[in-house]
Amino acid sequence: MAHSIGLSIRNGTKIYPGTVALNAVDFDLRMGAVNVLVGENGAGKSTMMKVISGVEQLTTGQILIDGEPVVLKTTEAARRYGIGIVFQELNLFPNLTVAENIFIAREKTRGRIDIDKTEQRAQTRALMERLEQDIDPDDMVGDLRVGQQQIVEIAKSLAHDAKILILDEPTSALSSAEVEILFRVISDLKANGVGIVYISHRLEELIKIGDYVTVLRDGVITGARSMNGVDVDWIVHNMIGGNGKDFAKEIEHPFGDEVFRAEHVSLGSQAGGLLVDDVSLSLNSGEILGVYGLMGAGRSEFLECVMGRHPHAKGQFFVDGVPLKRSGVASRIEHGLALIPEDRKHDGLVEILSIRENITLSSLKQFTRGIFMSLSKERDAVADFVKRMTIKVASSEHAVSSLSGGNQQKVVISKALMTRPKVLLMDEPSRGIDIGAKAEVFRVMRQLAYEGLAIIFVTSDLDEVMSLSDRILVMSNGRVTGEFSRETATNRALVAASGVGHTTAPRHKEPA
Ligand SMILES: Nc1ncnc2c1ncn2[C@@H]1O[C@H](COP(=O)(O)OP(=O)(O)OP(=O)(O)O)[C@@H](O)[C@H]1O
Ligand SMILES: [Mg+2]
Known part of the structure; x- marks a missing residue:
């Protein structure tokens, strides 16, 4: 079936001080289809979507909607043409509820005066049902984990009934179960004629969901075609102009002495259950410990405890055999710990x-x-x-x-x-980075371990945990449910230990 073109960019150039982010691009957005955008970090993907959604303006060139030139000066102007966007970085207010976030700036009014909270809640509940989420409209967004916040962002864009919906890396913090749900919602939207733009660095995901693919490289479109017959090699070739780099190559090296130990770490949740449930582990210098598990397994919370972010957490930590007495991030940094958090925008920069x-x-x-x-x-x-x-x-x-x-x-x-640091904690280190940069980050991790750094990294990616770790711990429901050496680890054993099959939708709040 041929899909009509709902929006196009003609000869679009966007110049930032010092950077040509888009260079004379011609882009066609097809309706009732998923239009995939792919390219290295900094290639211009987000910029192209920002000019379509009125966040930024082209320096030169034109945007056409249904063949007519338009000027999109603001996001509001774009919205009037039915264009909605879920940004790459979360844009929610942590101290407002889920419903308030979804309806912010366009509150449902009753008699135009008071905000109709009941109606907002009902609509939010319906959206959460559509996204198969167990999230209450009255939950504070700040209490949700990053993946759930991403779902709220998606719900917010669905609430607008957009004709063109742009999703800029919507799945970077989602679990595979959540990705499946999102894909079902996307199929629905497609069937209703919505034109979807989908940006991701997960190439297999793109091939699975996309109908059309556009590859950007240094602001230039290097390939655009129907997804039929496209494979990972084709994408990588157009992305970086050559073949992909390998994953980190193994550098064999002996480990040093124990550098870090955690004993009986527990953290309670507001609901009364345990987010981290009696976790103990130790780590030698030069060792890379992978922590595998589903989203919501308590992995991030454990790292936060190590970093002294939860004053009420129970348990003890030792660096070089010396117990850490004081809580607080600054003190932990002084003792040689460092964390690369999952939500880098809010926590990192x-x-x-x-x-x-x-x-x-x-x-x-x-x-x-x-x-x-x-x-x-x-x-x-x-x-x-x-x-x-x-x-x-x-x-x-x-x-x-x-x-x-x-x-x-x-x-x-x-x-x-x-x-x-002596001990580096990394929460989903490859989230949102392109495959070239990913190989680079992994290479750097290996090199640092070789130089004696101890690394604990958390991931939901099986290939990643298998190829990078010297030892693997699996977590589920706040507990360590498996430990494997490099030799004994298999995909199957890890998945079994992570509890897949028992819980379809991992929940943030454990039942009391
Ligand atoms: N506000 C800005 N001011 C200056 N330069 C910018 C600005 N926004 C983006 N750029 C530059 O424009 C280029 C394209 O950035 P863009 O965000 O579109 O990349 P991207 O393809 O979305 O990358 P990623 O995969 O990392 O999200 C980059 O070199 C970036 O540094
Ligand atoms: Mg981007």
């Missing part, structure tokens, strides 16, 4: 500061002598990381908010490494 300032934010001591900062020393150190992590940046003096999503993540990783 200060948007108004420059890239350089963000990278060195937690390690300013290294660059001070007496009361003076050595700017040149700081600049050199930053330049080194920018190169090592392949951060795509015009100047490290630019605001960190000017970086593409994936490149912002590399800044967060650099910031943690700059503190020269």
Whole structure:
């Protein structure tokens, strides 16, 4: 079936200071179909969607809707044409409820005066049912885990009944069960004629869901066609102009002494259950410990306990055999711990500061002598990381908010490494980064382990945990449900230990 073109960009160029983000692109968005966008971090995907949704304007070129040129000066203007977008980064208010977030700025009014809370709740409940979620309209968004917040973002866009719906990396924080649900919703929308743009770095996912694919590279469209017959090799070739890099190659090295130990760590939830339930583990220097499990298994919460974020958590931590007495993140950093959090925008970066300032934010001591900062020393150190992590940046003096999503993540990783930790905690280290950068991050992780760093990383990706870990722990419902050496781990054993099959939709709040 031929799909009609609902919107096009003709000869579209977008220039930011120092960067040509889009270079004379021609793009056609087809209705009743999923239009996939793919490309390396910084290739221009989000920018192309921002000009369509009125967030940014083209420097030169045209946007046509149903063949007619239009000017989309604001998101409101775009919305009037039926264009909705779910942004790459979460844009929710943590201190408002789910229903309030969904209806913010366009509250349902009764008699135009008071906000009709009952109606909003009812609609929110219906949306959550459609998304097969056990989320209450009155839940505070700040209490939801990142994946659930992403679902709320999606619900918010569904509430608008958009004709064109843009999803910028909607699944980066979703579990595989949640991805399946989202795919069902997308099929529904498609059947109703909605034109969908779908951005992701998960290539298999793109091939599965897409009807059309457009590849961007350095602001230029390098390939656009129907998804029929497209495979991962074709995408990678157009993305990076060559064949994909391998996953991190094994560097065999002996481990050192025990550097970190956690004993009987527990954390209660507000509902009365346990988010982390009596977790103990130890780690040697040079060792990479992978923690596998489903979203909501308590993995992130455990890392937060290690980092001293939950003063009420029970249990003890030791670094080099010395017990950590004081809680609090600053004290934990001083003792050689560093965390790369899952929600990097909120926890990791200060948007108004420059890239350089963000990278060195937690390690300013290294660059001070007496009361003076050595700017040149700081600049050199930053330049080194920018190169090592392949951060795509015009100047490290630019605001960190000017970086593409994936490149912002590399800044967060650099910031943690700059503190020269003994133990590095990484929550979903490959979330949102392209396959080239992913191989790069893994290579850096291996190299750091070789240099003696101990790493605990949390992931929901089987291939990742299998290829990177020296040892694997599986968590489910707050507990450690399996431990495997590199030799004994199999996909099957890990999945079985993670409890798939027992719970279809992992819940945030454990029953009391
Ligand atoms: N507000 C801005 N000011 C300056 N430069 C920007 C701004 N926003 C984006 N850029 C630059 O434009 C280029 C394209 O960025 P964009 O966010 O579109 O990439 P992307 O393809 O979405 O990448 P990712 O996969 O990492 O999300 C990047 O080089 C980025 O640094
Ligand atoms: Mg982006």
